[in-house]
Amino acid sequence: MSRALDFILAARRSEIQGLQQLDATCELVAKVSQLVHTLQRERGYSNIHLGSPDDQCQDALDALTAQSKLAESVLLDGFEQPDLNRACAAEKVRLFNHIAAVLHGLEGLVRLRAAVRRRTLSAEESTAAFSRPIAALLAVVFEAADTASDPKVTRCLVALFNMMQGKELAGQERATGVAGFINGWFSPVLIQRLHFLGESQQRCFETFVDFSTPEALLAWKALAAEPWQTEIEQLRLVAMRSSEQQPIPASLHLPWFELTTTRIDAFKAIEDQLTLELRNQCHCSIAEASAELDNHRALLKRLGSMDSTAASPGTRLYNVQATELESVPGDAMGHQLNRSVLDLVHEQNQRLLALHDELAVVRTSLDERKWVERAKGLLMEQHKVNEPEAYRLLQQAAMSQGVRLLEVARTLINQEKGRPGR
Template sequence: MNTDISPEQTIVLAKIRHIEELERLDTCIQFVESIGQIIHQVQAERGASCLYLASAGKRFAPERADIISHNQATEADFRQALQQHLHLDLLTDARQLTLISWILLGLDQLVALRHQVTLQKISFTDCMESYSRLISSLIALIFEISDSSVNSKISTCLLTLYNLVQTKEFAGQERAVGSYIYGSGSVQQAHQQRLLELIDQQDRHIELFCQFGNQELRTAWDKLQATAPYRQHQQLRARLTTAKDHQPLKPSDADIWFDLCTQKQTSIWQLQCVLIQKMHDMLEVLTHKARHDLEYTQEYLQAISAKATPASTLDGTFFNLSIPVESALSFQAHDSAQAYPMASMISLLQQQSRQIADMESELSDTRKALSERKQIERAKGLLMSKLGIDEMEAYKTMRNLAMEQKRKIIDVAENILTQQKLPS
């Protein structure tokens, strides 16, 4: 059996692997789309459940039942999409698989949670936290997929999507808390404080969304803020955040608040759909270009082979000493003063190396942002464990430290992690 393998074969293989990577990315985006859909539906169920509990089961029961019925179908679609993703994407790592196991456990226990809500055997706070835990796990999966992408443009889009989904999630929690406050008929200071924290988190993630998103997405967000329902929502929000403790409210405003928040959620959801479609379109273009590049490379190699010099000649090959090593192996452009021809294997390798270098350079900024987020999350988790506080409180502690010390929050996070490593 002939086991010889040539440079021509491996160059072509590199092009084929690039195409396969783009196709794999498209299956990832399809799965991310499915994750976004189930998040959207669970958020709606959480809002309805909180309003149901706030009214002591007197209101929103039929609407909640309809949402749950729809969500059962969405769960089935998600599980099917997950199976397809795991079948097609063999690069799913242990970290992602562990997180997926956690999510599946949460979905399995949704039936029991729903039963507890129906019987009003669970408090508003526990209900909200239970749903939010499942949603945060799903959002974390989007982040892990973002971190595994090797295409800079798609990775940046996924990071933009992650921050938009986080914005929508904190807006969803705001809907639930506000619905409960209005539905209960009076302001409770603890819930009001929670509302303020959720608003702050939305502002933080929408700032990052605008930072990583393109001008089209930023313009769409500006247009959303200019709509009448959004302004009306802001007015009701101000009423909640400025009210005094135990100040009476109109329970009927709960429906208005819920509807306005839902309109905001829907608008953000539409932005998500635009972003998802943008990634599909981008991958279609990239895949088309990659296939064209493969065809060009195959034709180029055939042309070189037809003009091949005798094996005893070193011109245009690896041992052509007129080619500086740093030029042959790095990403420098061809110098016309050099003695070697452009129509050679070396020039093809240089072109491919430059493409890889460009992709890695573009990816570095996104990877830096992903790495910083991981550091902040780790530091946040450390504070939660050490101080016995929740996620919001941990982030607020880090943010206050950053403001006091006039440092970036990532610097504070790194300092917390460093201090943990030091011997006591």
């Protein structure tokens, strides 16, 4: 049997191995989704505690903290120890770095929780502090989407990431709202923040719709008819119209928290459906690749046993490039084998090319996000503005130049890189 065949089979086996690693990553992503969800609840409820005159909410808060800690320990058990022998070199570098940021963020929660209970920080500070480990957790999901090698799984991960990111913005909106309502009015900064969080959610959910599975999309569309949609919208309007001169009842924080929690839980249900489909997709892809590997093996075994049998007379030779050499008379078995090896190599190459193209298309939305995030960071640093203002600057530039947001962001970053002294 030819050595070339060993490598054809090895290529297939490597592919299966890659899919198995992807499956493990998707399992990790499901755990990340769970921890993000409990942290979001804890963040929202921490603001209720911070705004309370007494400690009557503390038991409920402690219960939420316990849930977070449970989800955290489940996730930490899932992080394989960084093991040199199993680690897959270069492609894990960014993932490991993101995990380091997550672990660091989680370690900081101990002090944060104590500070919340002692009420030694403001609701805004608490919201920002809880949001950091959540952002690090989302970065792990983004990284998973960005490095997945199966287009169908990547699509699913892109949909999931955008649902998670949209849900996180909804969670920040919940926490911001709780702080504002308890305060009795929303400052211009809080109102700007609510606007920004609303628009940003919109964009995330649009991308989710573009990449979602049919089932998750159906569940998403069903949400439009939910009564809490209009009730939340009404509370948003109340919040936005409030001011120091026109205060609103502080008690509104309770329906706000409940309604937005219902909304966020509905998003979580869609997330759960997506993580389930994600794993299914991984298993389907693995099964398909394994079946192909078995096919290859069977074909090659059949070819191996042809030493003693005559080739069928109708055998057509496969030509990579048109040349008569391939049809120089020789042993029929040799030719049959020849044909099959080239067929397989050619077929695999075409398939890998098609996969590569598909992946490139799906990753476009991730690339766009990367450029926009970087440009926002740059503007925040250069102009000493907050995130909503930085985003507004980008939007304005895109509108006035009549180009896409992505183009403005890319140009900005590239100009910055081209500047002397950098």
